[in-house]
Amino acid sequence: MSAAGLVIIGSGPAGVAAAEAFREHDADAPVRIMTEDPDPPYERPPLSKEYLRGTTDDVALHPADWFAERSIELHRGTVTELDVTDHAILLGDDRMAYDALVLATGAAPRPLLVPGGERALSLRSLTDARRLREAATGAKTAVVIGAGFIGCEAAASLAMRGITVHLVAPDTLPQEKRLGSDAGHRITDLVTATGVRYVGNTSVREIGSHSVLLDDERTIEADLVLAATGVTPNSDLARAAGLRVENSLIVVDGHMRTSADDVYAAGDIALAHNADAGRAIAVEHWQDAADQGEVAGARAAGRTVSWSGAPGFWSDIGDATLKYSAWGDGYEHSRIVDHDDGFTVWYERDGVLVGVLTHNADDDYDLGGRLIVEGGPAPTPVR
Ligand SMILES: Cc1cc2nc3c(=O)[nH]c(=O)nc-3n(C[C@H](O)[C@H](O)[C@H](O)COP(=O)(O)OP(=O)(O)OC[C@H]3O[C@@H](n4cnc5c(N)ncnc54)[C@H](O)[C@@H]3O)c2cc1C
Incomplete structure (x- = not known):
């Protein structure tokens, strides 16, 4: 890789994970994250939970020196242009070249x-x-x-x-x-x-x-x-650059490659092929954004990795935790099973498990995650 190195647009989990994964495989090339967020990278999940309740102020994603220790630069500002032919972006008045680019621009409230x-x-x-x-x-x-x-x-x-x-x-x-x-x-x-x-x-x-x-x-x-009425993917840059975009999401393969050479996309902005699902799916979850970012960063550094596994997240409503894992593109039948202090909902389509929602039923959550990936039926009849 030449002196231009890796440029990442976005400092959410997808962007930061891409930087980290790239650096693990390439100790020398420059890694630069462009972000319009004025704060150092932070975790979004606590913002509607502990942070809003006032029980924590600390939402930092990494300690302050984490980025410098890895020679990962953070540049503040909005990227306004992507030139995939010249391999360059525009940040304010600065035109910056890249060898590889990761688009991790996430989404904005509607x-x-x-x-x-x-x-x-x-x-x-x-x-x-x-x-x-x-x-x-x-x-x-x-x-x-x-x-x-x-x-x-x-x-x-x-x-x-x-x-x-x-x-x-x-x-x-x-x-x-x-x-x-x-x-x-x-x-x-x-x-x-x-x-x-x-x-x-x-x-x-x-x-x-x-x-x-x-x-x-x-x-x-x-x-x-x-x-709290949903989000719109930040895909204007990609669309203007001529990348393949469907339903406002950037279409990527299992290695997070977009339709342009050396340009990857990951996280909420991506419509990504999942190896276990065997199809492209869209997810808006923290860990999946980080996983996709990791794939994009490793791939940009020359490794052959792809995105797999069932997407999922946990949600805290008051003191209750819900755990949800699903491909997220629909189901035909569902069945609830109540437990002493919780429940499990199994979701099936075409006779195979495509989702599981649990509250205080971690064994079902783990089993569901495995069955979703294997393409097996729900453990209890769903109809
Ligand atoms: C309040 C809240 C609670 C959540 N709770 C959970 C949860 O409990 N579990 C869960 O799985 N998920 C949760 N999520 C969703 C999760 O946070 C997202 O799925 C995740 O942040 C997506 O990561 P991303 O890196 O794709 O994008 P984002 O985190 O949205 O990051 C995008 C980045 O791109 C930057 N950017 C965009 N355009 C430009 C540009 N042109 N130039 C420069 N920078 C740009 C933005 O400033 C931002 O830094 C929650 C989200 C919110 C808002």
Whole structure:
């Protein structure tokens, strides 16, 4: 590799893991991470959990000298152009050459397109989290819009601070469309156990200065409003550079290679081929972003590795931990099995297990992860 070395765009788990993996295999070539985030790399998962509850301030991904020790440079700023023909990027006025490039630009919160939507806070970066925690200090009431995992976690964390929280979403039950009604009922129980009031079957029509108007004419008081309404992949750079992009995701093979020479993509931004699934899947999970980044970095350093394993993540709603592992591209049938203090939901498609959701059932979670990869049926009949 020449003096240009590896350039990475994005300082989330995919970008940092790519830098680390590359450096493990190449001690000499420059490694530069470009990031528009003003904070040193940090963990996002605690931002809706311990950080929002106020029980931790330390979310650093690595100790301060970790990057210097590995000769990994961090450059602040927004990359505005990618020239795949010349192997160069533009950061501010600086044009920088690369030998290999990893796009790990992640995703950004989707704006809430209702009158007053700009009043709603969002939660993606540490800057967002600081703003939200500040707003929570002194707030008596809050509305969280969107009942995905981040919405449920944030609503529970705000309620644990003593705030009266309404969680508003179009589903009758949280995540019913994605995970089914059995899971929806159990998630409702976990969220409401923290004091959160779930308001389903409705959406937000307008956000006022201290209230939220719903489309069924109800008004809910809110000192703070958090929009947890999903994310949009940051794929503009890739699209403008002519890379293959589908549904706003950069298409990569199992080695995280994009359609352009020497350009890789990893993490939330990638639609990646998974060796065990035998198809391309999209995931928005921390560990999978890091795993894909590791593949991209090792591959850029000349190693032959590919992305495999069942994607998954853990979610903390109040004091309860949910564990979910799935290919994430749909199921036909599901079956819930209740345990003394938890539950397991098995998800099947075409007679094979494609997902498992557990609460206090770690053996099922481990078994499910293995069966998903092996392509076996669920251990208990699902229909
Ligand atoms: C509050 C919260 C809680 C979460 N909890 C969990 C959890 O419990 N478990 C789990 O598995 N997942 C969780 N996630 C999801 C997880 O954090 C993401 O899947 C993961 O961060 C994706 O990593 P990434 O590296 O692909 O992208 P990101 O982490 O989004 O990083 C993208 C980086 O690219 C930078 N960037 C983008 N465009 C440019 C540009 N043009 N120029 C320069 N820099 C740019 C950004 O500033 C950022 O540094 C959570 C997410 C949030 C927001």
